[in-house]
Amino acid sequence: MIKYLLFCWYVILFLSCCEEERPGYATRELIFPDYRNVTIPVDIAPLSFYVNLPEVNENVQVLLCTRTKQLNRRGKEVRFSSLEWRELVTSDSVMNVYIQKKTDHLWNCVDSFKIYISSDPIDPYLSYRLIEPGYEVWGNMGIYQRCLANYEEDAIFENSRVKEICVNCHATNQGNPEEYIFHQRPKPAGTILVKDGVVSKLNTDYSEKIKTLVYPSWHSSGKYIAFSVNKTVQAVHSQHRNRIEVMDLHSDIVILDVQKNILLTSSLLSSADAYETFPCFSSDGKKLYFCSAPAISLPDSFNYVRYHLCSLDVDLEKGTLGSKIDTVIRVDTLNASISFPKISPSGRFMLYTRHAYGNFSIWHRDADLCMFDLHNQREVDTSILNSEETESYHSWSSEGHWIVFSSRRMTGLFTCLYLAHIDSSGHAGKPFLLPQKRSDSYFFQYKSYNVPEFMKGPVCTSEKDLEAVMER
Incomplete structure (x- = not known):
């Protein structure tokens, strides 16, 4: 059904542009x-x-x-x-x-x-998910890798190999293609871990409260991964600027010891009075950044949920978590909410998404990329990166001079990937669309690019090896 609707959308687009020499160039x-x-x-x-x-x-x-x-x-x-x-x-x-x-x-x-x-170096590969832009169901999807020096795109894993599953939330350890994870849903559910060329499936049924892990962040040591634990619901608007709302009725953060498959927890990261989500380790691994909002009545007050940017000191080699939460950016005066914090490799700049409310910014048209200078405690101008449509998920290249982010600026429906240069002072250059061999390729692409991540090389694990573990 989704493919049929998307086909109709392209027919309409073609007919609306019929006076142009080629479809899609009505610009x-x-x-x-x-x-x-x-x-x-x-x-x-x-x-x-x-x-x-x-x-x-x-x-x-x-x-x-x-x-x-x-x-x-x-x-x-x-x-x-x-x-x-x-x-x-x-x-x-x-x-x-x-x-x-x-x-x-x-x-x-x-x-x-x-x-x-x-001449500032950029990581040679991107990984991302390609998925049809639906709300309730999914069809064919996959996690792919793209060589930036040419146009070659290869599948890391396509869900057609395992019947009726969703693959999502992939993440590498600091861009290392030999250390990465992704989730599979709904059944047989689990988290797929690839480390040092070995594929395993984590049993994430840790307790009655913690049965699935969601948004990840690798510790630089590769020994730990922070995850959010979310109870999520969604609703489709009948009359609203945004098409869809996704809300967390409950969310906490836990830290997984990868070697032992046990969780480190803290009451500061799992408070009944707050929603904690989107963990992000600092580059040196000594802090855990995350988003936190006071718990309120949902879904009736969905447009009043606003997430601050917070941090907690950690010493994971000793297995200790800090005793005090620091609020890095308070949103009270901003009348806004924060999601997807991503720290630069230098540890100086925090790139994040800002929007009016909530935490699921990928369907919020007002969502913009913002940057905070942690050293000088000030906002950095990122207006050149943004548009009238959604800018959302983003990541840093390992040298800290390039970012990639998703944006709906082209159509308002499909997300495409844009790259931008960041200089040593945090100044952003004008973003450019991920190059394709044909300039009209995007007008015949009916899937959205989702969760772009830089990688230092290609993933070499075969789909067959992943499939064998996923079917267990």
């Missing part, structure tokens, strides 16, 4: 994707794009120039081979792009812009 932007004045890593795949001019292909050309190299493309669909793109981006730190059209046998420049090329 006021001169080029799609919008790569004007973005900062890119030197190791990114070629930036294919389309020039949105009414002229025929023969009367459109694009020049890309550095001080020592030049490429010329005739026509509206602009593509490059890996070799010529590599030669271009390694020749200089700035690329000048000129869009030209032919009028009366003369070439006239209609627009020009720059592409900035950074």
Whole structure:
């Protein structure tokens, strides 16, 4: 049913754009994707794009120039081979792009812009889930990996291999492709752990209260993983700016000792008077950040739940948790709520999602990315990252100079992935859409990108090995 509705949506999109030369380009932007004045890593795949001019292909050309190299493309669909793109981006730190059209046998420049090329390293792979944007049920889905230097995408695991399961909440240990986890739901439920090439399935039925683990964060030692434990319900709005509400009727945080498969708990992380969720270990492993909101009556007061950003000191080698919760960002004066805290590898910047209320920001149109400088105790301007639609889940590259995040800015329905440069002072560059071989690929993609994570290399565990453990 979902596929049928999505097919109808694409038919409508095609017909609504029938006056354009190609479907999907009913946009006021001169080029799609919008790569004007973005900062890119030197190791990114070629930036294919389309020039949105009414002229025929023969009367459109694009020049890309550095001080020592030049490429010329005739026509509206602009593509490059890996070799010529590599030669271009390694020749200089700035690329000048000129869009030209032919009028009366003369070439006239209609627009020009720059592409900035950074030598700051970026992790070579992304992992993400691809899922149809439904609310109640799921169809085919999977967790995939993408090489950023080219367009190659491979499945880490597709749910078609095990009947009627959902795979979600994947996470690596600091981008290590040999240490990662993901959950499978509903039955046979469990958490799949891959560590040092060994695949295992954790029995997460720890107690009457703790039967499933949800949002994860790896400790840098690889010996511990913090999880939230959530009792979640959802409702679909009949009249509201947001399509759906997801609420936690109850949520706590626990820390799993991976080797012993036992939980470390604290009353400070499992208070009956608060909802604790979205754990995030600091880079040095000495603090656990998390979101916490005072417990109120739900679901009737759903739009009054607001989560603060908090932290707790931890010493996991000694098995001790702190005795006092610190509130890092109070949202009382912000009239907002915080979700998805992610700390930079340097430990200085906390990237998070801010929205009006609640914690499930992926369906909140007002959700924006924000950043807090933990060293100087001040907010950092991130307005360049945001749009009028949802910006939500995000992660850092291991060197701390690049982020990836999900956004619905293209259609308001599907989430796509955007990358952005972050300099040493926390200044963000203009985000750019994850490059594809064809510039129109996203208009024929009926799945949303979900939970993007950087990885330092490819996952090599076979689907067959994962499947064998998941069916137990």
